[in-house]
Amino acid sequence: MKEKGIVFDIKKYALHDGPGIRTTVFLKGCLLKCWWCHNPESHKLEPEVMNFSEDKNKNNSYLRRSSKVIGKSMTVNEVLKEVEKDVIFYDESGGGVTFSGGEALVQHEFLLELLKESKKRGIHTTLDTSGYVEQEIFESISNYVDLFLYDVKLIDEQDHIKYTSVSNAKILRNLEMLSSNENEIIVRIPLIPGISDTEENLILVSQYLFTLNQKHEIHLLPFKKMGEVKYKRLNIENKMENVLQLSDERINQVKEFFESNGFTVKVGG
């Protein structure tokens, strides 16, 4: 039993991480290094320092921190205490808790305890995952997850390795397993200009989704330039620096493409 884990943020009133009003718990650590990641502070498992000195807002009458430690060791009970504060909103809206990352499954033993404890307290659980872990891990947690938000990024394995640093073989296999086991899953597709939004990849994704046991709802997550400042603060190279956001028109095209293939599609979460 893993009583403690590293949490890097707890966000309340999360509206796009599953149904209803949710609290999203971000666990630190991720094995993927996606070019477009907007939470680069989540990659390392250990707490790290983010530097604010360059973007310090001089006009702010309140003093700002010049740096901040990202990641905090918390117990299951400490996390659940925060999560439970908003139960009244979950009850009213059909919401609950979402575990995200990083990749929440990197800390799977801690996550398992969080999930068990959430279910024990009658809270709806959602897991936002890249799927990049061993099958046994999914088998150990899937009974405690009400909804998976499962990323499908690129179908071509070489491309996947290039842009995320890992192979997608495990990811796709796990998704097939979860789908066959009647788990509730929403497939999330990050639309990254020139990388995952290519005709070729979209067709492959669509074909792949057809092979699954269930016809899953799709959420398209268009690339947003919101992580940029974090790369600077962490002093990491940002490979997406010159990439522009997709036009609404292009996003709609993609939406219509999947819809024409019979999928239910939402833009955003």
Added chain:
Amino acid sequence: MNDRIAKLREQSLNAKSSLSHERAVLITEFYKIGISNNVSIPVGRALAFKYILSKKELCINEGELIIGERGPQPKATPTYPEICAHSLEDLEILDNREKISFKIQNETKEIYKESIIPFWKGRSIRDRIFDAVDEDWKLAYQAGVFTEFMEQRAPGHTVADNKIFKKGFVDFKAQINKSLEELDFYNDPKAYEKQEELEAMEIAADAIIILAKRYSEKAQTLAKDEEDPIRRKELVDISLICEKVPANAPETFREALQHYWFIHLGVITELNTWDSFNPGRLDQHLYPFYKKEIENGTLTEEGARELLQAFWIKFNNQPAPPKVGITAQESNTYTDFCLINIGGVKENGEDGVNDLSYLILDVIEEMRILQPSSMLQISNKTPDRLLKRALKIIKTGFGQPSIFNTDALIQEMVRQGKDIKDARNGGASGCVEVGAFGKESYILTGYFNLVKILEITLNNGLDPITGEQIGLKTGNVNDYKTFEELLENFKEQVIYFVNIKIKGNNIVERLYATQLPSPFLSIIIDDCIEKGKDYNDGGARYNTTYIQGVGLGTLTDSLTAIKYNIFDNKTMLMSELLDAIETNFEKSEQLHYKLVEESPKYGNDNDYADDIMKQAFNIYFDAIDNRPNTKGGKYRINLLPTTVHIYFGSVIKATPDGRKAFEPLSEGVSPVQGADRLGPTAVIKSASKIDHLKTGGTLLNQKFSPQLLEDEVGINSLAHLIRSYFKMDGHQIQFNIVSAETLREAQQHPEKYMNLIVRVAGYSDYFVDLGVDLQNEIIRRTEHN
């Protein structure tokens, strides 16, 4: 909207607010004639009212369907010298000030100089109040510990109920006569007073009938000269309607609106009552007329819409009477706080929502004007459809309607001892104040500066601004051993100033009761006729006196910072904190950082801070609740600021929460601007730890950027947020939907944003009309993005 309404709306929007000397001249004339010397005060007041309504200039605007103006033309605003005779200097300020100005002709200034000011000097209630209150009161008032509502405006704050839509003034007169006949001069020592009051009411009833008759004749005359046959017919109809109402009960939808409007004019002409009278539960009152006529085929939905829109414009034509000095600062707006209630429950507890509830929301959305203000009552039984309809209007950034919790309103009223039926027929008015409509006088008497009292406590009773001893000597805070000791002494100071305020109120209330009765208003508020007692003298069925606490967030965060840093963690000395405050944190960056960034804050669902908020709330509540007022009723508290948190902040040096000197305080029950860092659910959780049911109203302001409400998910979530707050007995919540960027842009280029309306406190206002402080504060309010 159709052409007629578009034109009338444009006319109303473009009309400049001006000050009209008409009423001042007429009332001065009347009291100079001397008739009033030979009659009782109530009868004199009624005769003065009749004199004004018999002589005032009439105004029927082109194309109007609902007619009648308070002044000689739209937005020509009368004055009430018997309450506050503006000085020549006041008139100059009003004429020239940048915001909320009133154009004043030289003739008016001349008349004021020659006749109005000399006559009312020493006679006006304002002069008499300042003569009558004692030195302690004056010291506290001047220091900004509290404000006094009644020094420029009369105690109003009441709302119409259903009875006025079922009765005409002929019926009211019959009721008055019945009470007169039943007077028992042998056994009732008050019989004479009652007789005079009832006779005054009868005269006032005649006065409003006279006004309507005059309008009827005027419409007739206009009809004769009118060349357009369609308009001629309309004028003839107007003439017939004014012949009928308000003397007789209305029978059609249109008559009901015109009937109400005459009553409205009567109330706001008799006195400049605070939080202007309004029709209250409009969808409930009008529905029987609407339903009957829709079924008969004598009215269409479109026709009803047009009439409601015409009705809306009438409100917009009546700016709040011009205020000066501190009173202008506490409520600096043209808005007269007419708050139309929509939704809620019926008298039997069933859901009150009907077709008109939706139609009125359409009207609000389409009219998009400052007045009247509007609110939606949401009970457990209210369909989500209505709430979401309202949210789609709020989303457009208009600030209306605000959302109220019917179930909480009812429980608040029942706790205060009201009958459940009266409570269900009630609602909220002004900003957020709960009331039993048609049956209660629930006057607000002044804002109470809780943070100033903490400052005084920290200075052993001295006001650090003036160095004067205005509070109790509760000891040197450097010697306090525990946080509880500080709280205990703060409590002593609160009680001390509450006592001073209540002592003053007892004088003010009796001055109004004896010198400025309001017989017209008394006719329509139960049970003034039955009791033979004036509204200002306890004639209403329920009589509540409020003192409104301001700065709960700043107070909580200040007390919390002291407890956390000085007493619990011992990382700071009291003397260090006081020194830093004295220098406005100039040389104490680190200490300031600790206060602002590292101390628990109210608004983050953090029990450490929120528990202190509860203690502070209880200190205020215990000092006031249930104390007797002069009218046989009780004192209660509510927590709302209008715009006074800016003024109150301007009289306080830096505070222990890290607030810099003279900056605004937190407003309503909202957290300190920028102190809430965890989003709306945390704010709502913190705010719901207040026992709202023990108040008569709280105000929670939430600023949302429009992006949060872009899609269905956003709208649905907001609805859930509101329902959750209300499950936890939250009283009211309101939303500002604008981006800070837009507001900054509006500040730079006001000319492009003349129509930008934002939620200020319990009301909405034009952003460009707000002072720069208030503008900045609205920009600062945390965006939950």
